[in-house]
Amino acid sequence: MNSLKKEFSTFTLVLIPVAIAINIAVGQLVLNLKLPLYLDSIGTVLVGVLIGPWAGAATGFLANVVWTFSGLFPQAMAWAGVAAIIGALAGVFGRAGLMKSVGMVVVAGLITGVVAAVLSAPIAAYVFGGVTGSGTDAVVAVFRAAGLDALGANLAQGGVSEPFDKIATFLIVWAVMLGLPERLKARFAAE
Amino acid sequence: MQAQSIYIDHPSALHQLNPLTKLTFTLVFLVAAFALPNAVALIATFVLILVPLAASGGLLLPLLRSAFWLVLPFAISLALIQGFFSPGQTALFSLGPFTMTLEGLGSGLTFAARLLLALGGTLLLMLSTRPDKLMLALRQRGLPESLSYIVLTALQIFPRFQERARTILDAQKSRGLETEVGLLRRLALLVPLIAPLVLGSIVEVEERAMALEARAFSYKTIKTSWISLEDSRAQSILRAAILFFGVVLVYLRLTGFWPQ
Structure with missing residues (x-):
């Protein structure tokens, strides 16, 4: 409980809405650039890495609440739990010192991607009938055609796209952190 | 600065309801979307309960429009993927090695109806409730x-x-x-x-x-709110009744009362 209180300083409470806005803005930007990624959890991973697992989890969960409220993507609520775990993992990896070298950053992204794929597949399969209503459904169709059931096909689709997405997310967060002013870096080290 | 949302202001009883009452409606619509057994029951709930509620708040057109555009991509994916790849006996037509079956198409469309009811129920809350009022209502309950x-x-x-x-x-x-x-x-x-x-x-x-x-953000005290919320005994009875209905739906689903 103590670490929970410590993570949620006024600074953190102001940082989280900004991180959520970054999730949304970058997510839309990536759509405009027609990239085969989502990159809608950059802010979540950033808060996890900078502040800690609790703050990361809160950012992920509340980001999906905000997606739902904004009317841009009301179904986001169904994925709030997965987003929370992504943020928590980023916090754990940050604490473990995985954000220090490119190799470790890729490993952290890979693990997060695999976990996200495994947790998302049952939601896609049982809540949304095995589809996501987006372009990735073509990939799901290919795996169904190959003989997999709804859960298997969504797991395979997530297994293909999630690790790439989360590795890219972690690499971008790492690149951004390199550019943080020294004064702010010192502040986060103290949190 | 106003919170950006899809809220539409309109003088109606639906808008006046306590946000918790509307949240309860939404929760039970979500439960119903996954507890009801077939497309007929799902569509009937949408048309006979959700649509009149939205209409009473002057929100029928925005709700139908948003729900349509949200559900359409799911419906297309579901019809194609379930239609071709779910097990079924009655062949409709073939495309290369794959056959569209009536049962597959039916299960795809049933799922689309579930999403219609679930997303419609969520939209009803979002369209008729200001986010700050909903958050205030939840804060009063301990959020x-x-x-x-x-x-x-x-x-x-x-x-x-x-x-x-x-x-x-x-x-x-x-x-x-x-x-x-x-x-x-x-x-x-x-x-x-x-x-x-x-x-x-x-x-x-x-x-x-x-x-x-500098404005006492983290000062521990009870802060008063600029906005006030209406609540009444009738509304809390209504909430309890809707919740009970939701529990009944789950019970019927779990005990297999409905034919699958």
Whole structure:
């Protein structure tokens, strides 16, 4: 409980809405650039890495609440739990010192991607009938055609796209952190 | 500054209801969407309960329009994927080695109906309730103030961030950044686009935190609210009744009362 209180300083409470806005803005930007990624959890991973697992989890969960409220993507609520775990993992990896070298950053992204794929597949399969209503459904169709059931096909689709997405997310967060002013870096080290 | 949402103001009894009452409606619509057994029951609930509720709030057209555009991509994917790949006996037509079956198409469309009811129920709450009022109602029931602050602030600031992202994209383009290039090059482009957005906003965070502290943000006391909420005994009975109905639906589903 103590670490929970410590993570949620006024600074953190102001940082989280900004991180959520970054999730949304970058997510839309990536759509405009027609990239085969989502990159809608950059802010979540950033808060996890900078502040800690609790703050990361809160950012992920509340980001999906905000997606739902904004009317841009009301179904986001169904994925709030997965987003929370992504943020928590980023916090754990940050604490473990995985954000220090490119190799470790890729490993952290890979693990997060695999976990996200495994947790998302049952939601896609049982809540949304095995589809996501987006372009990735073509990939799901290919795996169904190959003989997999709804859960298997969504797991395979997530297994293909999630690790790439989360590795890219972690690499971008790492690149951004390199550019943080020294004064702010010192502040986060103290949190 | 107003929170950015799809709320539509309209003088109606639905809008006047306590946000908790509307949240209860939404929860039970979500339960019904996954507890009801077939497309007929799902569509009937949508048409006979959800549609009149939305109409009473003057929200019928916005609700139907949003629900249609949200569910359409799911319906198309579900009809194709379930139609071709779910087990079924009655063949409708074949496309190469794959056969569209009546049973597969039916199960796909049933799922689309579930999503219609679930998303429709969510939209009803969002269209008829101001986010700050919903958060206030939840705060009165013990939701930590910090969580409601985060959600409402994020809703206020995200349009400005989208604007800023577009400005950065334009600025980098005017410096000669090519966005119409191959996939790997476009991935590398993301760093000069995202870094200014993130770094610029994190520097602001510290200033905002200090400004809030100067206004007793973390001072532990009961803070009064500018907005007030109506609630009544009738509404709390209504909430209990709807919740009971939801529990009954789950019970019927779990005991297999309905034929699958």
